[in-house]
Structures are given as structure tokens and as C-alpha cells.
Amino acid sequence: MNAHYSLLSLMPRNYCTQRRCKLSFSSGIFANSSAVANSLRSSEERVYEVVLKQAARVRKQGRESALDLKKPIESDWNRLNEAYERCREFCAVYDNTFYLGIYTCSFSSSVCTLLMMPELRRAFWAISVWCRRTDDLVDGPNATYITPKDLERWEKRLTDLFEGRPSDVYDVALSDTVSRYPIDIQPFKDMIEGMTLDLTKSRYENFDELYLYCYYVAGTVGFMSVPVIGIAPESKASIESVYNAALALGIANQLTNILRDVGEDASRGRIYLPQDELAGAGLSDDDIFHGKVTDKWRSFMKGQIKRARMFYDEAEKGVSELNLTSRWAVWASLLLYRQILDAIEANDYNNFTKRAYVPKAKKLLSLPAAYGRAFMGNSMLAKLIMR
Numbered sequence: 051m052n053a054h055y056s057l058l059s060l061m062p063r064n065y066c067t068q069r070r071c072k073l074s075f076s077s078g079i080f081a082n083s084s085a086v087a088n089s090l091r092s093s094e095e096r097v098y099e100v101v102l103k104q105a106a107r108v109r110k111q112g113r114e115s116a117l118d119l120k121k122p123i124e125s126d127w128n129r130l131n132e133a134y135e136r137c138r139e140f141c142a143v144y145d146n147t148f149y150l151g152i153y154t155c156s157f158s159s160s161v162c163t164l165l166m167m168p169e170l171r172r173a174f175w176a177i178s179v180w181c182r183r184t185d186d187l188v189d190g191p192n193a194t195y196i197t198p199k200d201l202e203r204w205e206k207r208l209t210d211l212f213e214g215r216p217s218d219v220y221d222v223a224l225s226d227t228v229s230r231y232p233i234d235i236q237p238f239k240d241m242i243e244g245m246t247l248d249l250t251k252s253r254y255e256n257f258d259e260l261y262l263y264c265y266y267v268a269g270t271v272g273f274m275s276v277p278v279i280g281i282a283p284e285s286k287a288s289i290e291s292v293y294n295a296a297l298a299l300g301i302a303n304q305l306t307n308i309l310r311d312v313g314e315d316a317s318r319g320r321i322y323l324p325q326d327e328l329a330g331a332g333l334s335d336d337d338i339f340h341g342k343v344t345d346k347w348r349s350f351m352k353g354q355i356k357r358a359r360m361f362y363d364e365a366e367k368g369v370s371e372l373n374l375t376s377r378w379a380v381w382a383s384l385l386l387y388r389q390i391l392d393a394i395e396a397n398d399y400n401n402f403t404k405r406a407y408v409p410k411a412k413k414l415l416s417l418p419a420a421y422g423r424a425f426m427g428n429s430m431l432a433k434l435i436m437r
């Protein structure tokens with residue numbers, strides 16, 4: 051394990067890799083194979099390149115939410131308002147979803163959306179709609195008919211809208227959003243890549259593979275969001291560190307999602323848990339398909355939950371660097387989604403037949419807690435009161 055550490059720390063500039071390495075290895079549960087460490091480096095390196103690319107773009111256009119208030123001609127305003135309104139309606143229909151949890155938050159899209167400024171909300175609606183439509187290609191009613199070729203077409207549409215040639219009303223809104231904020235196309239392309247994986251892959255050999263998948267389907271959302279939210283003008287943090295935290299939140303959310311949905315995914319023949327770690331815990335695919343909660347399973351789950359929490363801890367470091375106006379919403383989504391892990395524990399790790407969920411009352415209680423974190427900062431006192 052130490053050898054992997056030093057190998058990884060030899061890499062120049064790679065703040066992310068070294069930090070993530072700690073995240074992945076410090077619990078000591080995932081450190082038994084050099085193949086894991088080597089491939090871990092490659093996934094993280096790949097993702098870190100996106101962090102650098104995004105940070106360079108933000109540096110060029112400004113750290114704060116770079117809302118470009120250029121006024122289009124009046125008829126465009128109407129067209130745009132109509133497009134954003136359609137996105138809002140679309141999001142309302144998908145009320146229970148988590149995409150950009152900061153405004154959907156599963157229990158009431160309106161509550162968390164209201165925590166955001168109106169312009170930001172519109173941008174998030176547009177991004178959410180695109181993410182949801184992308185996800186629906188492989189998870190929606192037509193999923194069985196979707197081929198990699200269709201995803202290629204979807205990517206072509208994406209390029210078009212980034213170049214100002216939207217194909218439909220939802221794309222009109224997103225095309226406007228990406229022209230106003232320093233949003234790079236790469237996370238969007240990567241999300242499509244994640245959907246391609248969902249079409250072709252139902253097992254993940256090790257955490258390195260899973261990490262990349264989590265980046266594709268959820269870390270990307272963090273990269274799409276921060277350019278809209280913006281970094282607080284008073285923040286001294288590097289842009290890269292804020293993007294790392296955003297990435298960590300996406301990964302944490304997705305890991306939580308995976309741990310919550312083990313039974314549901316298994317019923318579709320999918321296992322998103324690292325195969326080598328399952329084997330290391332003396333578990334097999336069959337154990338998952340049979341869905342029996344044993345001590346082996348509990349102990350395996352404890353390790354997985356511990357790792358997810360480490361990603362949340364990593365994410366926490368960046369939330370306070372975001373623009374104050376949106377911090378509350380991000381805290382709310384973080385605190386809410388993290389509680390799903392507590393719910394899995396409360397279910398005695400039965401994520402085969404029991405869905406872990408956070409009761410409404412608890413969710414509501416998270417809002418003042420999030421408010422405290424956002425406005426009282428990260429002090430020990432705030433943490434104690436607000437947990």
C-alpha cells in the first residue's frame with residue numbers, strides 16, 4: 051500500500067490523485083491489489099484532466115458565476131422564456147429525481163429550488179432536463195431500443211446546441227445557458243459515455259472502474275453545476291479544489307445511489323459493486339442475486355458506506371467556497387442524500403428488499419441544518435448544532 055502511495059505521490063501537480071488516493075486507501079479495505087492501485091491512478095488522472103480543463107476555462111471567464119446579462123432581441127426573450135418554462139415543467143414532472151439535487155432534492159423540488167436565485171434556477175432546469183433526457187435514453191421506456199449509434203446521434207445534437215444550433219425547445223434553453231456560463235462540453239460528453247457504459251457493461255471489476263462510471267454519470271453533474279453557481283468572491287480556494295469537491299459530491303451521491311439500489315439493480319442483472327472487493331469479502335454475484343443479509347454482507351457494506359462518507363467529507367470542504375446565494379441549496383442536497391447511508395444502516399444493511407429512504411420530517415429538519423452550515427460557516431460549533 052505504501053508503495054502505491056509513493057508511486058502516486060510522485061506524480062507532479064496531481065493534487066486530486068493524491069487526495070483521492072487517501073480517500074480510497076486510508077480505510078485499508080481496498081488496498082490489496084497493485085492492479086487496483088495502478089488502474090485507480092489512470093481513472094483519476096483522466097478525470098483530473100477534466101478538472102484542469104474546466105478550471106482553465108473558469109479562470110479565463112471569471113471565478114464567480116459568470117452570468118452574461120447580454121440581452122437578446124425581444125422575440126428571442128419570448129422564445130427563451132418559453133423554453134425555460136418548458137424545462138421547469140419538465141423538472142416538475144420528474145419531482146422525485148435527484149438530478150441536480152440542489153433543486154430537486156427528491157422530496158420537493160420546489161423547496162430546494164426556491165433556495166436558489168431565479169437566473170440560476172433557470173440554468174439548472176435546462177441542465178437537469180438534458181441530464182434526465184440523457185439518462186432516459188438508457189433507463190427510460192425506450193431503453194431497450196437504444197443502441198450506441200443513438201447515443202452518437204445524441205452527442206451530435208449536443209455539439210450542435212453548444213455551437214448555437216439547438217434542435218428543440220429544451221435544447222434552446224440549454225444552448226442559452228451554456229452561452230452564458232463557463233460550462234465546458236466535456237462533462238456532457240462524458241455523461242453520454244456513462245450511458246454507453248450502461249448499455250454495454252453490467253459488472254465493475256474494481257473501484258477504479260466504478261469510480262470512472264460514477265464520474266461519468268454523476269461527477270459530471272458537479273462540473274456542470276459549479277460554473278453556474280460560481281465561487282464566492284472572498285474564497286481563497288483554488289478553482290481546482292472547488293471542482294474536486296464538486297466531483298466528490300457527485301461520486302458520493304452516485305455511490306449512495308448504488309448502495310441504496312443493490313436489490314433493484316440486481317433484479318435487472320446489474321451489479322455496480324466492485325467485483326474484487328466482493329470476492330475479497332467472500333461474496334459472489336449469487337449472494338447478491340439471492341439477497342440474503344449475512345454478517346459477511348454487513349461487513350462488506352460497512353466498508354462501502356465508509357468510503358461513500360469519505361467522499362461526502364471531501365465534498366464538504368468545497369461547499370463553503372461556493373457563492374453564498376447557492377450554498378444553502380448545496381448543503382441541503384448533501385445533508386439529505388448522505389442520510390440515505392444512515393437509512394441503509396438503520397435497515398440493518400438490507401438493501402436487497404428494503405429501500406432506504408429519509409422520512410419527510412427528517413428531510414425538512416435538514417433545511418435549517420443546511421442554512422446553518424451555509425451561513426454560519428464550517429465552524430465546529432456550526433457542525434455540532436447542525437448535524
Ligand SMILES: CC(C)=CCC/C(C)=C/CC/C(C)=C/CC/C(C)=C/COP(=O)(O)OP(=O)(O)O
Nearest residue numbers: 146147148150151268271272275295296303368
Ligand atoms: C460541493 C461543491 C463544491 C459543489 C456542488 C456541485 C454539485 C451541485 C454537485 C451535485 C452532483 C449531483 C447532484 C449528482 C447527481 C447524482 C445522482 C445520484 C443522480 C441520481 O439521480 P436519480 O437516479 O434520479 O436519483 P433518485 O433515484 O434518488 O431520485
